[in-house]
Amino acid sequence: MATLAPGVKTGPYHAVLDHIHPEPTSFIRKYIFSIDHKIIGIQYMITAGLFFIIAGLLAEIIRTQLLSPTGAVVSAATFNQIYSMHGTTMVWFVVIPLLTGAFGNFVMPLQIGARDVAFPWLNLVSYWIFPVAGVLLFSSFLIGAPDAGWTEYPPISLQGPPGTSMWCIAVFLVGISSTLTGINFTVTILKMRAPGMTFTRMPLFVWAQFATSPMLLIATTALNGALAALFLERQFGIPFYNPAHGGSPVLWQHMFWFYSHPAVYIMILPAFGFISEILSTFSRKPVFGYKMIAFSTVAIALLSFAVWAHHMFTSGMVPWLQLPFMIITMFIAIPTGIKIFSWMATLWGGSIRWTTAMLFATGFLITFTFGGLTGFFLAAVPADYHEHGSYFVVAHLHYVLFGGSMMGLFAAIYYWFPKMCGRMMSEKLGLWHFWLVFIGFNGTFIPLHWLGLLGMPRRVAIYDPQYQFWNVVASSFSYIMTFAILLMFINILVSLRSGKKSGPNPWGARTLEWMISSPPPYYNFKKIPAVLATPYDFGNPLPYIGLDAAPGATEATPTHTSHPVPTY
């Protein structure tokens, strides 16, 4: 037995986790109504993947429509429904479920050395609300889908088609699902970490989930209040938002953005977690500034609750409040900058392996930083007066959501796919996927900045011919991006059947999920290990004791066994 850190005794257990339940045998209990966090994570992934395909096709209809200034493809009314549904689906039914539901569920309990989440049955309920809400959302196309954008500002949303009320219910339901997940994950991380895993020894993805989960349960509930009020006003005429009856449309904007700004960070913090894990693993270096990255994650989560009105500078809100909101918004650049610089320092002097996951992680650094910088422009009140409601906003939000969250998700898919399925994804197809996405994405969204600054408003089905050139450029590149994403789905399907067997630890990573076989057994850990240090100290022995590791899991990849830990 190795010498232990003070305070940690041998062969430790969480007594409640000591109990290994037998695996269910029936197909339904095993794969449909499973309470196993790994199955639920994969269920989230498949469901959100289907929604991603639908929302992606909607995006392509938008881009095709905008090829010509007169909008040849769909009518203006349909166009409004399509971009509203694209945004709604991507935010609530793709990105948030993938980051928290899919990867949070699959990876987080493994990384903290637990056998499941705190409330497995609640997890099942969380998941099953989600596809029901999705079906409800898309069936609103049958009665007239919502057409006021994903933000559904009143009074337009009050006059919207009947499907707008179904939109309220669907988003409300998915909000309940998120809230339950938030409760579940918070308790899991607080109570079920393996012995010895103090807060400063948690993997950074766990830190990201730990910051995200309370946001899920606080912010999402606030949105549910706003949605309930919108639903009541639409269906029963209860006046909240309609100025004709004494209400205020700005009230909706306050309530909506009080949720949706934290939601922006719900959609990026877990991606930050992915990046920290992946950069460290493929540089074979400890994460630079571990504590500062963890601290800045929490700082971003806290600050995110005090910046919502920067979405509303042109709404007629009281002017003296604009300055504090601008300044607090700019403060967020500090913890974000800490992260970016820490990641760059992690790369510095590392022995980098350019796997697809690593390519996406470094691509993330570029595109996300770019999106963050345009956020700075939008946060500045005077500049925002010019840019608000223009394509500049569209470009900015796609740089942080696609260039940030989705790039992070692609990286995570390539990184954890071997753990989920026991097979490697094709690196060759992955290389094509990365470069085509990177080129297609930047080609699509860089011109949108220019269009926005030239004055093209967002959410229009037809536009002034002077904007056509850059619109055609953007649309052309968007087809490349869509093709690249198609390649990813092909890669997943092909690799599922005929990918190379991965073994437990194909990347030579050091967090706990890589210490067990791929895919992990039902109970995850036969013995719950004790944790002695952060997982990132490449070059030191693994910081786990009492670990029943899978054969081969604890050997680092052959070509990089003796890389020294650099001194700074």
Added chain:
Amino acid sequence: MEGLAVIEKVIALAGAVVVAVFALISLKGEWPKTGLDDQVTKLLLGLMAFGCVLVLLAATGVLPRGGA
């Protein structure tokens, strides 16, 4: 109606004093305990006692300003 309101205020006044006293006694009994449920109970009992103070203010006519 006016007479009814006076009776209501007297009942509220007396009730609020009684409830506040018992709430504070309960709070004192809870004070040394340290479990999560006990901490939450302390907070909630304290706020309930504060609610009784509000009732007192209402019954004595201090609030709402301008009368009701």
Added chain:
Amino acid sequence: MAVSVAKQGYELGHGHDEHDHEEVIYQETRDMRLLGFVLFLCSDVVLFSSFIFAYIYLRTTVAPTWPPIMDGHQLPRLDTAFAAVNSVVLFGSGVTMHYAMEGWKHGNKGRFNLFMLFTIILGSGFLGGQAYEYAHAQIGGWSGSIFGASFFTLTGMHGFHVFVGVVYLAVLWWQTSRTNLYDTHRYFGLTAGTLYWHFVDVIWVALFFLFYLW
């Protein structure tokens, strides 16, 4: 002893018996469920807060006068004296619930039953008072004005929570008499019910102030 060891998450010492082990599992499960329940209450506070924010916002920045003007004349204020009595009824039920819980913890079943009865009667009384108030409020109905919208939505939500609470407590009471789910040592369900009931009382403190005293 077993509890403190388990809280640190370390292996039980040598020679622990089955009973100790089961006790540790119970304590850890209870701790997790308690934390989860408190987090649920937090999210419920946020739900109420979002409507309270809507009310404050509409009242302070949108309405030119308060109570607002509807159909050409100003709406009356709500009846504070009656609401004060009703508030005392609800706060009183919170105190009786606390005494019921204390009775249970000390193994005093008779006291538990008595105070549980009081709690449920007072809780139902509050709901009755609320119904009376709804029938007599002269503020133009739910959809009449922003006053009615805020008042009936918030107090309606709260009333629904009270109703759920009364049913919840009744079920717990039934469980204590008909099942052996709870004993003087293990009673998480009762703890959760008590916390929920106190929470409902405290929400009323805010609503009482905002609608009747402000």
